Amino acid sequence: xxxxxQTNRIYLAFSLVIYLLxxxxxxxxxxxxxxxxxxxxxxxxxxxxxxxxRSHNAWSSSPYFVENKIEVMPVPAQTARPEAFTxxxxxxxxxxxxxxxxxxxxxxxxxxxxxxxxxxxxxIQTYRLIEVITIxxxxxxxxxxxxxxxxxxxxxxxxxxxxxxxxxxxKRFDLRSSTPLYLQxxxxxxxxxxxxxxxxxxxxxxxxxxxxxxxxxxASHEMQTxxxxxxxxxxxxIQSEQLTKTQTNWIESIYxxxxxxxxxxxxxxxxxxxxxxxxxxxxxxxxxxxxxxxxADMEEVLLHKQIVVKIIPxxxxxxxxxxxxxxxxxxxxxxxxxxxNRQKGYIQVRSSGNQLSLSNTGPALTSDPATLFDRFKKExxxxxxxxxxxxxxxxxxDTYHLGLSYHYLQEVHTIYVGLLSPDTNMR
Amino acid sequence: MKVLVxxxxxxxxxxxxxxxxxxxxxxxxxxxxxxxxxxxxxxNYDCIIVDLTLPDxxxxxxxxxxxQFSATTGIIxxxxxxxxxxxxxxxxxxSDDYLTKPFHLSELNARVKSLLRRRQFGGHTEIRFQEITxxxxxxxxxxxxxxxxxxxxxYDLLLYFLSNADVALTKVSIAEHLWGxxxxxxxxxxxxxxxxxxxxxxxxxxxxxxxxxxxxxxxYKFGLP
Numbered sequence: 001x002x003x004x005x006q007t008n009r010i011y012l013a014f015s016l017v018i019y020l021l022x023x024x025x026x027x028x029x030x031x032x033x034x035x036x037x038x039x040x041x042x043x044x045x046x047x048x049x050x051x052x053x054r055s056h057n058a059w060s061s062s063p064y065f066v067e068n069k070i071e072v073m074p075v076p077a078q079t080a081r082p083e084a085f086t087x088x089x090x091x092x093x094x095x096x097x098x099x100x101x102x103x104x105x106x107x108x109x110x111x112x113x114x115x116x117x118x119x120x121x122x123x124i125q126t127y128r129l130i131e132v133i134t135i136x137x138x139x140x141x142x143x144x145x146x147x148x149x150x151x152x153x154x155x156x157x158x159x160x161x162x163x164x165x166x167x168x169x170x171k172r173f174d175l176r177s178s179t180p181l182y183l184q185x186x187x188x189x190x191x192x193x194x195x196x197x198x199x200x201x202x203x204x205x206x207x208x209x210x211x212x213x214x215x216x217x218x219a220s221h222e223m224q225t226x227x228x229x230x231x232x233x234x235x236x237x238i239q240s241e242q243l244t245k246t247q248t249n250w251i252e253s254i255y256x257x258x259x260x261x262x263x264x265x266x267x268x269x270x271x272x273x274x275x276x277x278x279x280x281x282x283x284x285x286x287x288x289x290x291x292x293x294x295x296a297d298m299e300e301v302l303l304h305k306q307i308v309v310k311i312i313p314x315x316x317x318x319x320x321x322x323x324x325x326x327x328x329x330x331x332x333x334x335x336x337x338x339x340x341n342r343q344k345g346y347i348q349v350r351s352s353g354n355q356l357s358l359s360n361t362g363p364a365l366t367s368d369p370a371t372l373f374d375r376f377k378k379e380x381x382x383x384x385x386x387x388x389x390x391x392x393x394x395x396x397x398d399t400y401h402l403g404l405s406y407h408y409l410q411e412v413h414t415i416y417v418g419l420l421s422p423d424t425n426m427r
Numbered sequence: 428m429k430v431l432v433x434x435x436x437x438x439x440x441x442x443x444x445x446x447x448x449x450x451x452x453x454x455x456x457x458x459x460x461x462x463x464x465x466x467x468x469x470x471n472y473d474c475i476i477v478d479l480t481l482p483d484x485x486x487x488x489x490x491x492x493x494x495q496f497s498a499t500t501g502i503i504x505x506x507x508x509x510x511x512x513x514x515x516x517x518x519x520x521x522s523d524d525y526l527t528k529p530f531h532l533s534e535l536n537a538r539v540k541s542l543l544r545r546r547q548f549g550g551h552t553e554i555r556f557q558e559i560t561x562x563x564x565x566x567x568x569x570x571x572x573x574x575x576x577x578x579x580x581x582y583d584l585l586l587y588f589l590s591n592a593d594v595a596l597t598k599v600s601i602a603e604h605l606w607g608x609x610x611x612x613x614x615x616x617x618x619x620x621x622x623x624x625x626x627x628x629x630x631x632x633x634x635x636x637x638x639x640x641x642x643x644x645x646x647y648k649f650g651l652p
Contacts, residue, residue: 224507225436228529232442235532238595238645248644259599262529266509300580300606304618324511338614 004160008153015148019141027134034126035102039085042104045070045119046083053110069120077114080107088120099124162186166195173202175209176280213278220269227265230258260386267388270328271375274395279322282400287417288316288351290326291358294334295347301338308346317356319419321400329396332389333358333415340379340413348412355418361411372406428543431475432456433463433489434505435482443476446532447539449594460484467493467500473546474501474539477522479508487520494521501542505530527608531600537590554589557651558635561586570633580605581626588639588649597646623647 049070053059059072083106089098101120108117166183173181181202183195234255237243243251273279295302295309302309321329337347337360345361371377373394378387393415397404403418430452434440437458444454455470457463460481467475467489475493479486490502502522506513509527517525523546524538544552544563554561558571566582568575577585587604588596602615605622627639640648 220507220509222507224528225439228505228507229436229438229442231529232439232446232532235597235600236442236445238597238642245643252644255597255599258529269509300618301614304614304621 004153004156007156008149011152012145012149015145019145023134023137023141026137027130030130030133034123034130038102038121038123038126039104042085042102042119042121046104046106046117049117049119050108053108057111059110059115071118071120072110073116073118074113075107075116079116080114083107087123090120100127159188162188162191163194166191166198170198170202175205176277178206180206209276212276216269216272216276216278220265223265224262227258227262230254231262234258264386264388267386267392270392271388271395274325274392274399277399279325281322282320283323284318285321285323285326286316286318287321287326287330287356288314288318288349291330291334291349291351291356294330295349298334298338302347305338305341306344307338307341310346310348312348312350314351315353317351317353317417319400319402321396325396325400329393329417332393333417336360336389336415337413339385355416357414357416359412359414362413363411364408365413369406369408373404428474429453429455429470429472430539431463431466431470431472433475433481433486434458434478435480436478442532443535446536450536450540452539460489463489464492467496471497472500474503474543476503476505476535476539479504479506479513479517487516490517490520490522499546501539501546503535503538503542505535531597531603533587533591533594533596533600534604536594537587537604540590541586554586556589556592556638556649559585559589559630559638561589570630570635573633575629575633577626577629580622581629584622584626585630588647591649593648593650595642595645595648599646601646 049059083104086103086105088101088103090101091097092099100123102123103118103120105116105118108115162184166186169181169183181199183199186192186195234251237251238248292311319326337358340362341347341360342362347361348357348359350357350359365372366379367377373390374387375391376387377391378385394404396402397417401420403416403420405416405418407414407416428451430447432440432443432447432454434443434456435458440456440458444456447454455466455472457466460483463477463481464484466472477486477489481489486504486506490504493500493502498521503524503526504513504517504522505526505528507528514525523542526535526538541563544554552563554563560569560572561567561582562569563586568577568582568585583605584601587601598616598619601619601623605619606615623639627637631637636652638649638651640650640652642648
C-alpha cells in the first residue's frame with residue numbers, strides 16, 4: 001500500500017472518530033441546554049401556580065391552556081413525594097400523534113387536601129431544533145472533512161513528489177553500469193539528505209562491486225598462471241626417458257591434481273560470476289535446439305558408452321539467457337546425463353513451450369536427492385567430478401528465474417528446466 | 428621461424444621457450460609490456476604468444492600496435508581469463524587463436540604450427556613423417572603414396588601427433604585436443620585409447636611403420652622407435 005493512501009486512510013478514520021465524538025458531545029450539550037431552559041420555565045410556572053393557589057386558595061382548570069398542561073389531582077397525604085422532572089409522551093388530541101413532553105410533578109395542599117400537580121411543556125419544538133442543528137452540523141462537518149481530505153492528498157502528493165522521483169531513479173539504478181546514481185536535488189531537508197545518503201551508498205556499492213569483480217578476475221589469473229606453470233613443468237618432466245615407474249606415478253598424480261584444481265577454480269569463478277550478475281548480454285536462446293546440438297557433439301562418447309538418444313518432438317523451449325551461460329547450463333546437464341548413465345542406456349529429451357526435460361538411465365542416487373543441486377555434493381564413485389556442475393546449473397536457473405527440479409523413477413533420472421510463471425524469465 | 432613469448436611468469440615463459448626451441452623455433456621472451464612493445468618494434472616475428480595481463484599493460488594493446496607494424500605475424504593469446512568477451516575481442520582485433528591457462532604445451536605447439544602453416548604457405552603445405560604424408564588443406568593422408576581414409580577424429584589425432592613428434596603426450600592433452608576442455612576424462616581416456624588403436628591399425632594396414640608408442644602411466648609418443 002502506498003504511504004499516501006495509508007496516511008490518508010488513517011487520517012480519514014481518525015477524523016471520523018473525532019467528528020462522531022464531537023457530534024455526540026454537541027448533541028448532548030444542546031439537549032442539556034434545552035432541558036435546562038424548559039425546566040427553569042416549568043419552575044417558574046410552578047411558582048405561578050403556587051402563588052395562584054396561595055391567593056385564591058383554589059385551582060380551576062382554565063380554558064386558557066390549550067393542552068392540559070397542568071393537571072391537578074387530589075391524592076392521599078401520605079403518597080406525597082419530593083418534586084421531580086420526568087419525560088413523558090402524550091397523545092395529541094387532534095392528529096393522534098405521540099408528542100414528547102417534559103413534566104414537573106410536585107405535591108401541594110389545596111385547601112388542606114394534598115394534591116399532585118403535574119405541569120408539562122411540549123418538547124416538540126426543541127426536538128425539531130436539535131434535529132435541524134444536528135443535520136446542519138453533520139453536513140458541514142462532512143464537507144469540511146472531505147475538503148481537508150482532498151486538500152491533504154493533493155498537498156502530500158506534491159510534497160512527496162521528490163521522494164517518488166528518487167524511488168524511481170533508484171529502481172532504474174544499475175549496479176553494473178559505470179554511470180553514478182544521480183538524484184534530483186530537493187528543497188526539503190529530509191529528502192535532500194536522503195538523496196545525499198543514497199548517492200553515497202550507491203557510489204560505495206559500485207566501487208565495491210568493481211573491486212569484487214576485479215578480485216574475481218585477479219584471483220582467477222593469479223591461480224591459473226601457477227597452475228599453467230605446474231602443467232608445463234610436468235609436461236617437460238615426462239619427456240625425460242629415465243623416469244622410474246614410481247616417479248611416473250607421482251608425476252601423474254601431480255598432473256591430475258593440478259588439472260582438478262584448475263577445473264575447480266574455473267567452476268567456482270563461474271559460480272561467483274553468475275552470483276555477481278556479471279553476465280548481462282541476455283539473449284533469446286532456443287534451449288531445445290542447443291541441447292540437441294550438444295548431444296550431437298557428444299556423439300562419440302555416446303557411441304562409446306552405447307547410449308541411445310531419444311528426442312521426443314515438441315515445441316521449442318525458448319528462454320532469455322546469456323549465451324555463454326546457456327552453454328554452461330547445457331554442457332553440464334549433458335555431461336551429467338552421460339557420466340551417470342549406464343552402458344547401453346538411453347538419454348531422452350522432451351520439450352514443450354515452457355519446459356525442457358532431460359532424462360537418463362542410471363542407478364539410483366546414493367545421496368539425498370534434496371541435496372543434488374548443492375555444491376560439492378557428488379555421487380560415491382565419481383571421484384573425477386567436484387559436484388559443481390549441477391550447482392552451476394542451479395545457480396544459472398536461480399539467477400535467471402527458471403525452475404529446476406529432479407525426479408527419479410525406475411532407474412530413470414529426469415531433470416526439468418522450466419519457466420516459473422509465463423513471464424518471469426522473459427522480462 | 429621466430430617466436431616471441433610475452434609472459435610475465437618467468438617459469439612459464441621458460442617452459443614455453445624450452446618446448447618450442449626443441450621444435451626448432453627461435454624463441455625470445457619479454458616479461459613486460461614495455462619490453463614486448465620494444466621488441467615488436469625492432470624485430471620481425473613469425474608468431475607471437477601473448478599473455479593478456481601484463482604487469483605494466485594490457486595484451487590487447489600490444490596486439491593492436493603489433494598489427495600496425497606487421498600484419499603477417501601470427502598471434503596467439505594465452506590468458507587466465509576464460510571469458511567469451513575476451514576471446515571475441517581478441518579475434519576482433521586480429522589475433523588468430525586463444526588458449527586459456529592452464530594449457531598443454533603440446534596443444535600450444537600444435538596451434539602454433541597450424542597457425543604458421545596457414546600464415547606462411549596459405550595452407551599449401553604437406554606434412555611429412557617418414558612414409559606418411561598429410562595434406563592439411565584437403566585433409567588427406569597418404570602412406571607411401573597410398574590414400575588412407577581416416578575419420579575426422581583420427582585425422583585430428585594424427586595431425587596432433589605429427590605436430591608433436593618425438594614428444595611424450597599425456598592422454599588428457601590428447602582428449603582435450605580432440606574433444607575440448609569440457610570432456611569428461613573417465614570416458615574420454617577410453618575413447619582416446621580406441622581412436623589410437625584404430626589409427627595405428629589403419630596406418631599399419633597401408634604399410635607404415637609403427638610409430639605410436641604408449642608410455643606407461645603417461646600417454647603416447649609418436650616417433651621413430
